[in-house]
Amino acid sequence: MTRPNTYRSGPDERGHFGIYGGRFVAETLMPLILEVEKAYKEAKADPAFEGGIREHLKQYVGRPNPLYYAERLTEKLGGAKIYFKREELNHTGAHKINNCIGQILLARRMGKKRIIAETGAGQHGVATATVCALFDMPCVIYMGETDIARQQPNVFRMKLLGAEVVPVTSGARTLKDAMNEALRDWVTNVSDTYYLIGTAAGPHPYPAMVRDFQSVIGDEVRVQMQELEGRLPDSLVACVGGGSNAIGLFHPFLDDPSVKMVAVEAAGHGIDKGPLAHAASITGGRPGVLHGNRTYLLQDEDGQILEGHSISAGLDYPGVGPEHSWLHDIGRVEYVSATDQETLDAFQLCARTEGIIPALESAHALAEIVKRAPKLPKDHLMVLCLSGRGDKDIFSVAQHLGVKL
Amino acid sequence: MSAPKDNGRIAKRFAALKAEGRAGLVTFITAGDPDLETCRAVLHGLPAAGADLIELGLPFSDPMADGPAIQAASLRALHAGTTARKTLDLVRGFRATDADTPVILMGYYNPIHAYGVDRFLADAIAAGVDGLIVVDLPPEEDEELCIPALKAGVNFIRLATPTTDDKRLPAVLQNTSGFVYYVSIAGITGTASADNAAVGAAVDRLKRHTDLPVAVGFGIKTPEQAADVARVADAAVVGSAIVTRLADGLDAEGKARPGLAEDVLGFVRELAGGVRGARV
Known part of the structure; x- marks a missing residue:
């Protein structure tokens, strides 16, 4: 393998880091993924977007x-x-809020009306519920039943912040199942919903954006x-x-x-x-x-x-x-x-x-x-x-x- | 890829349906659900019960485009020890008894990725598989499996959805072969049903872009709904409703009750009656 001139140029246009990454999603979601990619590209080029993030990170975070x-x-x-x-x-x-500030500002730019997210320990769920309260957007958090049982304080925090916490009972009832369920929600509510993914994974452009x-x-x-x-x-x-x-x-x-x-x-x-x-x-x-x-x-x-x-x-x-x-x-x-x-x-x-x-x-x-x-x-x-x-x-x-x- | 003349079982079956002047019934069951033996009995009985094409689900632990019925079916199949290899064995066994009914494997990419794409295609062809529907492989990832499948002579059937607009449709149809599967709702399998007028308009839109047959699925639960779709599309796909009928025939331990296969096939006969009577 030849050493690249920079390790920071990835991903390529199709979302690949070497052989990794990509956009392996159902067709129903594909137009949304492309919409998020386009919106993020435009936002990145807009100094006002960057300024909004910087201001919130300073004053709020x-x-x-x-x-x-x-x-x-x-x-x-x-x-x-x-x-x-x-x-x-x-x-x-936690660090999760850094990403949530960026993504909710993007969701607002895109005119989305409803936020969904998955959470494991509940940190990303709390951070998402927090920014949804701040920006007055309805928020649905998918969380595995097993995780709900072991992270009760965070479940209550999310509820205090006004989020709906949906227990996920499929599969092993943990983070991966919560992500499956969030994807199922997104595919069903394509027109108004933004999926605020909590980690640097998922289909392109999420890994790069997060x-x-x-x-x-x-x-x-x-x-x-x-x-x-x-x-x-x-x-x-x-x-x-x-x-x-x-x-x-x-x-x-x-x-x-x-x-x-x-x-x-x-x-x-x-x-x-x-x-x-x-x-x-x-x-x-x-x-x-x-x-x-x-x-x-x-x-x-x-x-x-x-x-x-x-x-x-x-x-x-x-x-x-x-x-x-x-x-x-x-x-x-x-x-x-x-x-x-x-x-x-x-x-x-x-x-x-x-x-x-x-x-x-x-x-x-x-x-x-x-x-x-x-x-x-x-x-x-x-x-x-x-x-x-x-x-x-x-x-x-x-x-x-x-x-x- | 401009399609050369397709002499596969899928093309032949749709040509025969056209000659008969009726739409087809595509039935979905999950391989190995609730166990290999019961699944085999259902599978082998499907053509006589009126299934014109068969979709066999390749079970996956994380079926993120599926609703509760097919999620549960996948888990039952996995608990029963179903693997990709055993799924291909089921097809091979079926093919020994039926040389004409097309079999399409439907599932997610990772089990095929783990099997190895080239080896999987070779084994699938040898087993008598005619087509693949892989939910999480959009045209953006065609190099993964779609192109190798087409080269190997396996139809790659793509899903078109309500979110696939006219601008995107050509990309979706480009490497699609066999037929186009129109997903009539934005959502997961086995939940909401689309209204007839919307389905008719969607099929018309697809027909403006392709000469391939159009099958419509997601949310078709009754013979009447199947008949409605059969009036406007080339085939109606029924999955969750059949899988739910099968699940209803399990005892408290999840084992098949006697007569389960016959009951499921009876339901398929009702669906076939709806489809076959639709255009008279």
Whole structure:
């Protein structure tokens, strides 16, 4: 494979990152997908659109959030100098809102009257319900029944924000089934509905569009690290389910060869424990086609999609954004994984050392830092994307620790 | 691809229907639903019950364009151990008893992708498959399977929908062969039904763009509705209603009750009666 001049030019016109991506959707949806693509292309060229996003991110979301030197964790691990990109300080407590602001402004430009979305852990559902309240648009969130049971606080948040939460009872009743159900809604309500996808996956142009909206993470890190240290970071670490916080952090640095990037998938009970024990699509899956794109998937020999497992409801999706699949194949980003146990340990370490309760998703990235930082020199600048806060997770963590709340 | 003369079973069947002056009945069942043996009994009985063309669903874990009836059918089939290979075995068995009734596999791309496109096409042809309907392969992705299928001599039947406007229609029809499947509603299978006037107008619109036969499906549940469609289209497709009839014949454990296949075929006979009586 020849090395491209830039890693940042993708996707091509048909939505391909190498062999990944594409537009694998039913004909009923195809005209809508093309409409979204056209509208997004026009919006990107309109300074007023960009200005609207910037204004909302500043005044409503609270950006820029800090690039925080995690001094105690750095001392404890005794190696690399660790910075946290504090996405958990955003309004609604995660990076998901960055994308929701961008997409709802696009939906308004397109004249859409109704918003639908899928959610797993509920973070994207909450962020979507939030922007729908802000812009006074009806909002329907599809959420698997299994996830509803384990993420009650977020379900209530969405309802408080005025959203309708529809329990999904098909399949395994988790995120992939919620996405199936959202697609079924969209195909039925094509004329007035906008599907606000929560991660950098799905049919083109969603993977590229969500990446663009999340790239504010990496753009800020670039500026902030220059101010703090006068140079680029040496490595970036982020968790990957669908992969939107990771691609948002990585993308602005892809063409800086000195910056190493590590993405952490959910190894659940362990990748060696079989295909149902983890949710690591890249580390433990193979390429296939689902939800509009070709990408790495958890699937059996016959191409049936398998249910991933992770302690984190936000990572147990059986696929991953197509750009990640490509970045993996060409070797620009290293894909590793962290088990449930490693994650729980890192979760507690972060809480006690830095006074920050991280989301279980982000704790996967922390687990990798715990392994990696001690082996690196003290002048190695490492950035972790602290993609969300862990308040939503305290009940499931308590359960795993054997504590009754 | 300007279609060379199509001598396949699908083209022959539509030519025969035209000669008879009637529309056809296309029936859908999911391969391996509720189990391979019962499915085989239904499949083999379909032509005698009046099915003119057979769509056999290739089960998939995530059928995102399907409503609850066909979702449940897919899951039953998968729980019964149905695979792409076993689906092709069903077709092979059917073909040994019926040389003329076209069989079209309908499903989603990933099981075919996992099987390997070239190997799948070779095995499908050897089994006696005549056409493919792959819901999540729009013309934008023709290089994946559509073009290889056409080259291998398998019809690739495309769905046209209410959202497919005149500007887009030529792209949708370009590599379509066998027939065009008009999805009469914007929605999933087995839910709402379209009104007759809208279906008639849609078929007329398609006919202005293509000489291929037009089959209409989604939301046809009764012999009367099938007859209505048969008056304006070349064929009526019934899927969810047949699959629901089959599901109604399962016991509490999901096993087929005695006489289930005969009951399903009885329903197909009623549908065929509706279609055949439509234009007299």
